[in-house]
Amino acid sequence: MEIKIVKTTNLKEKTKEDALAFGVHFTDHMFMMDYTEGIGWHDATIMPYGPIELMPSSMVLHYAQEVFEGLKAYKTPNGETQLFRPQENLKRMNRSNERMCIPQIDEDFVLEALKTLVKLDENWIPNSPGTSLYIRPFVFATDPFIGVRVSKQYIFMIIMSPVGSYYKGGMAPERIYVEDEYARTVRGGTGEAKCGGNYAGGLAAQQKVSTKGFEQILWLDGVERKYIEEVGTSNVFFLIDDVFVTPSLSGTILPGITRKSVIELLKHWGKTVDERRITIDELYEAYQQGRIQEAFATGTAAVISPIGTLGWKDIEMTFNNGEIGEYAQKIYDTLYGMQTGNVTDQLNWIVKI
Ligand code: COI
DSSP: OOOEEOOOSSOOOOOOGGGOOSSOOOOSEEEEEEEETTTEEEEEEEEESOOOOOOTTBTHHHHOOEEEOOEEEEEOTTSOEEEESHHHHHHHHHHHHHHTTOOOOOHHHHHHHHHHHHHHTGGGOOOSTTOEEEEEEEEEEOOBOOSSSOOSEEEEEEEEEEEOOSSTTTTSOEEEEEEOSOOSOOTTSSTTSOOHHHHHTTHHHHHHHHHTTOSEEEEEOTTTSOBEEEETTBEEEEEETTEEEEOOOOSSSOOOHHHHHHHHHHHHTTOEEEEOOOBHHHHHHHHHTTOEEEEEEEETTTEEEEEEEEEETTEEEESGGGSOOHHHHHHHHHHHHHHTTSSOOTTOOEEEO
16 A cells, blocks of 8 residues: 655744653654555545544544554664664554454554654654654544444544653652452453453553652452563563563463563563563562562663652552662663664664664
8 A cells, every 4th residue: 555645834843852751742743544345445545634524423432442552762872763663563563453343453564654653753852861763653433323332433543642750750660569359351352462452451540649649559369369471561670589470471461572672671681581470469478588689670662760669558568778770770771872873783683864
């Protein structure tokens, strides 16, 4: 399929790089294509960024048949533009699509569309430390119908946003609280899919912890309420007795691309990584025995977020004296260094545009 390109005649003013927050500003262009049952994907177009028309009856607005992805583009010191493992995002998008009964996308075609869009707006990629261009592909059901069934029409889009740190405090260690009332998902649910509903369902818990003076939630499993699953919108790692422990992908945990990259990187460094179930009681016991060296969360948006304090009932566990751990820093420096072309990409993760 050919991509039609309609360029904007009204280039927007860019925000100063030192004032960039996460996800507030958007570039000049966006990508859009339609799906119609019996025809497939069609009308792939890059067009000026702006509002879209939707019928109020569009199914996504009622039943949340939707999937999204998040990845980033970076500028190297030589002015080259590069992406980090974009094929992994598109593969995951198709797995999420399958779960949400959304038609598969052609991963090679979408990667080409994404590269074309990034190239067109590459002067939006910031290059101050800690910044990048966040790319948000997403797909949603557009049938004008309010019965509950699988939609027959969809829109797939890509929008892009120059971003600074995801959290206001940058890499400052976070205060996290163990959520024991709400659950993010259960086995057989949609926890493994990157669909908007998972995030909407987490908002009440997020609101609750912020009133207690914490920044994020640590989610436990939804059945036994004891196995550690994720932190906020990220995966989580604990360094216990020199072993990096991260919850195994059990069907309820988002298979993070940063998670996967951190595991591969640690193994490449000769470190031991144990993907297994870990309970909050086991973690607390290890904490009391002084065996937890570090804790951090991983995700595309925030990259690495050290966990300074973990609240659980009326207990507060502080890791690494509430400071950024050695490995949290080293992993961040290596990943962000590779992404921005300042560290050699020995693992072949970079895709140049
Ligand atoms: C990411 O880290 O990529 C995320 O999915 C967070 C996003 C919901 C802002």
